[in-house]
Amino acid sequence: MQWMLPLLLVVPLCTSAEGPVAVVQNHPPRLILTNLPHILTEKGVRQELDSGLTTAVVISVYAKNEAGTKLRGGARVDIRYELWEEVYSVMVSGGDGRLRETQVGSFEELLDLWANLSFGVVQDDQLAEDRPWSLEIEASFVPFSQGEQHKAQLWIERSLDPAHQLEDLRSSRSTSRALSVLVATSIKRRAVVEFKWKTQVVGETFSEVEDGS
Amino acid sequence: MRSKTVLSAVGVAIVLTTSLFYLLQKELSGSWLTFGVHPEVISLLEVSLENQKELARLQPETADHYRQQFEEIQNTLNNLHILEHNRESIVGRVEVALLGVFCGGLLIIGVGSTWLERRREIRLNCLQVHLRDLSLGRTDIVIGDRRRDTIGRIAGMIEGTSQLMAADRARLATLQHLGVWQEAARRQAHEMRTPLTGLKMDIERLRRLMDDSSVNSRQEASKRIDSACEEVDRLALFAQTFTSFAKLPEPRLKLGSVNGFVTEFCETYADAWPELGVQSAEGPDAMALFDREMLRQVLVNLCDNSAIAAGEQGGSVTLTVRDQGDSVTIAVADNGPGVDSTIQTRLFEPYATTRRVGEGMGLGLAISKKIMLDHNGDLELESNSGNGSVFRITLAKKGRRTSS
Numbered sequence: 315m316q317w318m319l320p321l322l323l324v325v326p327l328c329t330s331a332e333g334p335v336a337v338v339q340n341h342p343p344r345l346i347l348t349n350l351p352h353i354l355t356e357k358g359v360r361q362e363l364d365s366g367l368t369t370a371v372v373i374s375v376y377a378k379n380e381a382g383t384k385l386r387g388g389a390r391v392d393i394r395y396e397l398w399e400e401v402y403s404v405m406v407s408g409g410d411g412r413l414r415e416t417q418v419g420s421f422e423e424l425l426d427l428w429a430n431l432s433f434g435v436v437q438d439d440q441l442a443e444d445r446p447w448s449l450e451i452e453a454s455f456v457p458f459s460q461g462e463q464h465k466a467q468l469w470i471e472r473s474l475d476p477a478h479q480l481e482d483l484r485s486s487r488s489t490s491r492a493l494s495v496l497v498a499t500s501i502k503r504r505a506v507v508e509f510k511w512k513t514q515v516v517g518e519t520f521s522e523v524e525d526g527s
Numbered sequence: 528m529r530s531k532t533v534l535s536a537v538g539v540a541i542v543l544t545t546s547l548f549y550l551l552q553k554e555l556s557g558s559w560l561t562f563g564v565h566p567e568v569i570s571l572l573e574v575s576l577e578n579q580k581e582l583a584r585l586q587p588e589t590a591d592h593y594r595q596q597f598e599e600i601q602n603t604l605n606n607l608h609i610l611e612h613n614r615e616s617i618v619g620r621v622e623v624a625l626l627g628v629f630c631g632g633l634l635i636i637g638v639g640s641t642w643l644e645r646r647r648e649i650r651l652n653c654l655q656v657h658l659r660d661l662s663l664g665r666t667d668i669v670i671g672d673r674r675r676d677t678i679g680r681i682a683g684m685i686e687g688t689s690q691l692m693a694a695d696r697a698r699l700a701t702l703q704h705l706g707v708w709q710e711a712a713r714r715q716a717h718e719m720r721t722p723l724t725g726l727k728m729d730i731e732r733l734r735r736l737m738d739d740s741s742v743n744s745r746q747e748a749s750k751r752i753d754s755a756c757e758e759v760d761r762l763a764l765f766a767q768t769f770t771s772f773a774k775l776p777e778p779r780l781k782l783g784s785v786n787g788f789v790t791e792f793c794e795t796y797a798d799a800w801p802e803l804g805v806q807s808a809e810g811p812d813a814m815a816l817f818d819r820e821m822l823r824q825v826l827v828n829l830c831d832n833s834a835i836a837a838g839e840q841g842g843s844v845t846l847t848v849r850d851q852g853d854s855v856t857i858a859v860a861d862n863g864p865g866v867d868s869t870i871q872t873r874l875f876e877p878y879a880t881t882r883r884v885g886e887g888m889g890l891g892l893a894i895s896k897k898i899m900l901d902h903n904g905d906l907e908l909e910s911n912s913g914n915g916s917v918f919r920i921t922l923a924k925k926g927r928r929t930s931s
Contacts, residue, residue, distance in 0.1 A: 366605055397580075463609065469602075502616060
């Protein structure tokens with residue numbers, strides 16, 4: 315039954331704190347998330363942040379208004395603890411295409427940064443209409459980046475198939491090669507924990523919102 | 528039925544062994560991964576990271592070196608963390624792969640076993656057919672199964688037994704054939720020796736009488752001459768018997784009433800055998816092709832045999848005519864002791880007789896059989912018991928008789 319554990323971990327923690335606040339900015343018309351909930355201290359999240367791997371917080375937003383118009387967007391926040399410098403590197407990639415990178419010296423500063431974080435998730439002219447929007451927001455914590463995944467796959471292939479180190483696949487035993495490929499392709503980026511919220515937003519709540527903390 | 532049983536057994540074996548394998552390997556699949564990501568290993572790496580930082584702080588001039596080592600250790604640690612994250616996925620896939628290989632192997636074994644079993648069953652069925660042929664006395668069995676296994680050896684034994692039977696049968700036929708000729712030669716020699724001996728004695732006596740001119744001598748000489756003539760007649764009769772067999776004429780077939788012929792025969796030969804009554808049974812008339820003279824010869828021969836078999840006690844012979852559609856049969860039934868079982872299988876062969884030497888050559892039934900075969904019919908022993916025997920004469924209605 316151990317294989318069911320990842321499923322249990324992705325059960326949405328809907329009973330957690332209130333979801334983020336979503337606002338609509340008209341110029342340009344985009345949907346912005348702010349007042350992110352304090353989820354960095356949740357069990358399963360905290361231990362990943364200090365591992366030295368890049369923890370990606372993938373935020374997905376599904377918006378729908380009374381007219382049936384649907385919009386979809388998202389953002390990503392990469393948090394990595396630099397073990398040597400002992401600082402947290404934070405990179406925010408908004409759904410509106412904006413990119414920000416910063417560093418903080420402690421976990422408390424990271425929490426503070428997170429609490430004051432705001433970023434655009436959807437940029438669309440339909441947001442300028444004065445209609446209320448229903449939002450479904452999902453936040454997934456993936457424990458490592460795609461680059462780190464690829465490095466790990468190569469490392470495992472070399473470890474299980476010594477011929478791979480010499481780049482001489484002809485001397486590679488078929489069983490070693492098969493095993494290394496089997497194990498390497500089993501490495502997936504799966505979310506260790508997920509959060510879901512539902513909220514409402516009315517258009518033109520704020521005419522202008524400052525990005526960043 | 529047997530194939531279904533084998534398939535069921537193979538299926539059950541596959542399910543049981545697969546379940547057992549799954550339970551056992553499940554405990555082993557993750558063990559190798561546990562060694563790789565052992566918590567002590569990760570702890571040591573983390574300590575090593577701290578040591579590199581401390582060394583860099585203490586020896587700033589070589590900080591770059593320690594930084595490089597730090598990053599290498601961190602990379603390894605990161606990879607181990609990622610491996611640990613995917614432990615369940617990796618173990619699950621390895622389990623599935625092992626199970627697939629195992630099931631595939633079992634499937635191949637099962638299919639292979641079933642195929643081999645089916646082949647074996649086919650070979651055994653073939654052997655069964657040949658064994659049945661062997662039991663029926665066939666001597667030309669060729670199986671062609673030359674494999675060096677139990678079934679191949681059994682096939683070889685069957686072939687060998689068939690060949691032995693063929694050899695024995697040929698040897699027996701040769702011995703029987705020689706035996707027949709030996710018996711014929713013995714009878715012929717006796718038939719000829721007796722009159723020749725008598726003839727010689729008469730001639731010797733005549734030689735002595737030539738020197739005696741008395742009246743008694745002349746009378747004696749006349750008797751000896753008569754006796755010599757009798758012996759010569761006996762030799763002539765002996766030669767005639769062989770001529771009758773060797774030069775049987777072709778029957779002159781004419782369409783006639785079989786019932787009428789049988790009735791006439793019974794009236795003519797009613798008193799021919801003093802101790803044997805000859806009668807015919809009532810029945811519908813039937814027409815057939817036959818030579819009256821030769822058919823009469825056959826009936827006389829059969830009645831002669833019945834009379835000799837009945838002996839002084841006497842008996843009766845009943846002739847019954849039946850219409851068989853495309854042929855007509857005459858059943859000749861007597862109430863004698865029956866045909867001796869020792870000659871029953873070769874009853875119609877020349878010189879087949881149970882009589883003593885001098886009481887007959889044993890050619891009567893052989894001549895009768897030949898006559899009926901020349902009629903496009905047949906002569907057969909229909910039934911035989913201690914209460915009598917029945918011979919069946921078959922006559923064709925048309926030029927070519929079909930089987931009765």
